[in-house]
Amino acid sequence: MTRILAIETSCDETAIAVVEGAPDRVRVLSNVVSSQISIHAEWGGVVPHIASREHAANIEHVFAQAIHDAGVSFPSDIDAIAVTYGPGLGPALVIGLTFAKTLAAETGLPLVGVDHMDGHIHSNWLDAERPMDAVFPILNLIVSGGHTELVTMRDHGDYEVIGETQDDAVGEAFDKVARMLGLGYPGGPAISKLAQEGNPLAFPFPQPMRDSNSFHFSYSGLKTAVLYALRDMGDALKESARADVAASFQEAAIEVLVHKTIRAAHATNAKTVLLSGGVSANKLLRERLAQRLAEEGIAHVQPLMKYTTDNAAMIGAAGYFKFMKGATTPWDALSMQPNLTLGETAQDTLQSASTHAS
Ligand code: KG4
Ligand code: ZN
Numbered sequence: 323m324t325r326i327l328a329i330e331t332s333c334d335e336t337a338i339a340v341v342e343g344a345p346d347r348v349r350v351l352s353n354v355v356s357s358q359i360s361i362h363a364e365w366g367g368v369v370p371h372i373a374s375r376e377h378a379a380n381i382e383h384v385f386a387q388a389i390h391d392a393g394v395s396f397p398s399d400i401d402a403i404a405v406t407y408g409p410g411l412g413p414a415l416v417i418g419l420t421f422a423k424t425l426a427a428e429t430g431l432p433l434v435g436v437d438h439m440d441g442h443i444h445s446n447w448l449d450a451e452r453p454m455d456a457v458f459p460i461l462n463l464i465v466s467g468g469h470t471e472l473v474t475m476r477d478h479g480d481y482e483v484i485g486e487t488q489d490d491a492v493g494e495a496f497d498k499v500a501r502m503l504g505l506g507y508p509g510g511p512a513i514s515k516l517a518q519e520g521n522p523l524a525f526p527f528p529q530p531m532r533d534s535n536s537f538h539f540s541y542s543g544l545k546t547a548v549l550y551a552l553r554d555m556g557d558a559l560k561e562s563a564r565a566d567v568a569a570s571f572q573e574a575a576i577e578v579l580v581h582k583t584i585r586a587a588h589a590t591n592a593k594t595v596l597l598s599g600g601v602s603a604n605k606l607l608r609e610r611l612a613q614r615l616a617e618e619g620i621a622h623v624q625p626l627m628k629y630t631t632d633n634a635a636m637i638g639a640a641g642y643f644k645f646m647k648g649a650t651t652p653w654d655a656l657s658m659q660p661n662l663t664l665g666e667t668a669q670d671t672l673q674s675a676s677t678h679a680s
């Protein structure tokens with residue numbers, strides 16, 4: 323058994339986990355997440371220097387809790403330390419990275435740098451109940467507050483981004499529309515709750531780039547359409563139409579994701595489609611994507627709900643596979659990369675893939 327201590331501080335969660343890896347599943351021994359959401363909610367979004375300060379104040383305690391919950395001894399029961407080194411907020415990333423590097427320097431344990439998005443992908447391996455038998459090539463739909471990406475995966479660590487948002491991420495659109503509706507931060511859970519009482523067909527909001535040739539996304543036009551619809555309503559109407567607006571926005575946002583994912587799965591001959599990222603907690607997305615992929619006969623895996631939003635267990639899962647490939651970095655050589663990407667968008671592959679799609 324290979325045990326990984328994993329550390330994640332790329333945004334507003336101070337998270338440390340201990341996981342135990344095997345090729346077909348990663349067992350979670352502990353998964354501590356100290357959320358700063360209530361602190362940032364006051365500002366309507368994450369404030370980097372406040373996130374940094376909170377990570378610094380909490381990380382020692384979160385570490386002690388994670389080791390305690392796992393029932394292991396540190397460092398003797400641990401084989402490697404995995405840490406998120408990007409993408410994310412620089413002032414936030416640097417706290418987890420410095421903590422991990424300090425532990426590695428002190429103990430001599432190998433250090434594995436993990437891409438946060440690689441972590442989200444590997445949240446799909448975190449399930450003690452089922453073996454993870456996803457067949458390559460895999461297509462990943464990664465949807466979070468900062469990213470909306472379609473990523474092909476030929477093996478662990480072998481990625482190509484074939485589509486990404488040209489402006490806002492889908493989670494960001496949920497957060498912004500929630501603010502317009504006075505729902506607070508984070509907006510995703512609040513919108514989907516309100517949407518349950520609304521009619522998804524009440525407002526025919528645009529589904530930007532749904533039928534474009536590329537696999538890219540755009541969410542700023544949809545967000546603006548919601549803004550204009552609300553601006554044109556009187557106060558009384560606005561109040562009664564809130565649930566309809568939430569449901570119609572959610573319908574447009576999710577339908578584009580599902581439609582493009584199916585098309586990309588065919589174009590890339592994907593054997594399995596994996597969903598991940600904070601927005602993968604969305605019930606409509608989970609249900610509709612599963613249903614359409616079943617109709618197409620394409621295998622599909624979704625992360626357990628508890629691993630959809632940011633956590634360190636997913637960083638441990640990605641770190642486990644990197645460690646098994648020997649992908650470690652000396653503690654004094656790993657530096658943060660706030661703009662890290664899983665792979666460069668190859669225009670030629672993208673074009674030939676979309677030509678085959680029709
Ligand atoms: O992956 P994540 O925890 O953090 C980032 O790396 O960004 O994703 C957070 C995002 C937020 O934008 C939040 O509004 C969204 O995920 N989210 C949801 C839901 N739960 C969280 N969006 C739609 N429906 C949900 N149920
Ligand atoms: Zn995330």
